Amino acid sequence: SEWLIYSTWWVGDNISNLMQSVGASEKVFHLMDLSPSSQFMERGEKLQRLTGRIEFKNVSFHYPSRPTVSVVQHVNFVVHPSEVVAIVGLSGSGKSTLVNLLLRLYEPTNGQILIDDIPINGLDTMWWRERIGFVGQEPKLFRMDISSNIRYGCTRDVKQEEIEWAAKQAYAHDFISALPNGYETLVDDDLLSGGQKQRIAIARALLRDPKILILDEATSALDAESEHNVKGVLRSVKSDSATRSVIVIAHRLSTIQAADRIVVMDGGQIVEMGIHRELLLKDGLYARLTRKQADAMA
Numbered sequence: 001s002e003w004l005i006y007s008t009w010w011v012g013d014n015i016s017n018l019m020q021s022v023g024a025s026e027k028v029f030h031l032m033d034l035s036p037s038s039q040f041m042e043r044g045e046k047l048q049r050l051t052g053r054i055e056f057k058n059v060s061f062h063y064p065s066r067p068t069v070s071v072v073q074h075v076n077f078v079v080h081p082s083e084v085v086a087i088v089g090l091s092g093s094g095k096s097t098l099v100n101l102l103l104r105l106y107e108p109t110n111g112q113i114l115i116d117d118i119p120i121n122g123l124d125t126m127w128w129r130e131r132i133g134f135v136g137q138e139p140k141l142f143r144m145d146i147s148s149n150i151r152y153g154c155t156r157d158v159k160q161e162e163i164e165w166a167a168k169q170a171y172a173h174d175f176i177s178a179l180p181n182g183y184e185t186l187v188d189d190d191l192l193s194g195g196q197k198q199r200i201a202i203a204r205a206l207l208r209d210p211k212i213l214i215l216d217e218a219t220s221a222l223d224a225e226s227e228h229n230v231k232g233v234l235r236s237v238k239s240d241s242a243t244r245s246v247i248v249i250a251h252r253l254s255t256i257q258a259a260d261r262i263v264v265m266d267g268g269q270i271v272e273m274g275i276h277r278e279l280l281l282k283d284g285l286y287a288r289l290t291r292k293q294a295d296a297m298a
């Protein structure tokens with residue numbers, strides 16, 4: 001379909017990855033559900049200066065294929081420019097759906113999403129998506145060398161220094177340099193660990209210098225390496241002179257303790273919001289989930 005061609009062409013890693021992150025049957029839903037308006041061939045506004053402020057304003061949503069199931073209900077939160085906001089909650093609580101709405105794969109059923117105070121549906125969708133770097137749960141690498149994998153989907157000419165800058169930011173430079181042919185090493189099936197693939201995908205996203213970075217931490221990779229990667233990139237983003245807003249969907253809660261705001265989802269609703277310490281003191285769902293994970297690790 002037109003959509004498929006478009007999404008493959010468009011930064012490869014982003015939307016196609018999102019589709020891979022759901023089960024095969026859901027993938028079909030995903031494509032069928034795309035309403036004509038969400039294919040966005042129409043033109044909209046391109047903002048001169050984007051600060052990266054994102055606001056969900058009373059957003060509710062149900063997937064077109066399941067009109068009776070409200071998967072997001074009355075969601076309100078703001079990501080201020082350069083903030084790191086984490087979204088946490090049990091599986092099925094609606095975290096990925098919020099990201100789908102932000103990427104404009106779907107339109108909210110009610111309420112709206114504002115980008116720098118402009119309704120998202122007034123923006124040029126191509127322009128908007130180019131401002132977003134998305135690292136999905138299972139990053140896709142190709143049988144090409146490391147540099148080409150990092151450069152993949154980048155529409156402009158990039159210098160080797162830029163690739164290495166992105167790799168450093170993503171904590172990938174050291175292991176890449178240690179490979180037999182460095183950045184020219186061919187990526188094949190068992191060259192890299194899951195965590196290393198994730199770091200390459202983060203470098204790929206950062207190379208595009210996105211104003212908004214979205215990380216969907218792998219559910220399956222609940223390992224220390226993934227935690228280290230996500231924490232590392234959050235530190236890089238904070239110290240970077242380019243200001244980016246970051247949204248992290250976190251499955252391992254210890255990765256996001258330093259987030260500027262933690263949004264706790266349950267059954268499509270925000271049930272708690274705050275910083276790590278406040279939420280622990282509140283002794284609600286976040287505190288329970290944190291304790292549960294700590295016990296599981298012990």
Ligand code: ATP
Nearest residue numbers: 026029030063066071090091092093094095096097
């Ligand atoms: P996880 O942590 O497992 O990724 P999540 O919190 O991201 O879960 P969502 O993927 O947003 O949750 O799912 C919220 C609800 O929406 C679930 O009940 C899910 O089955 C449903 N859902 C997700 N994608 C679709 C779709 N394309 N069509 C219909 N229902 C969907």
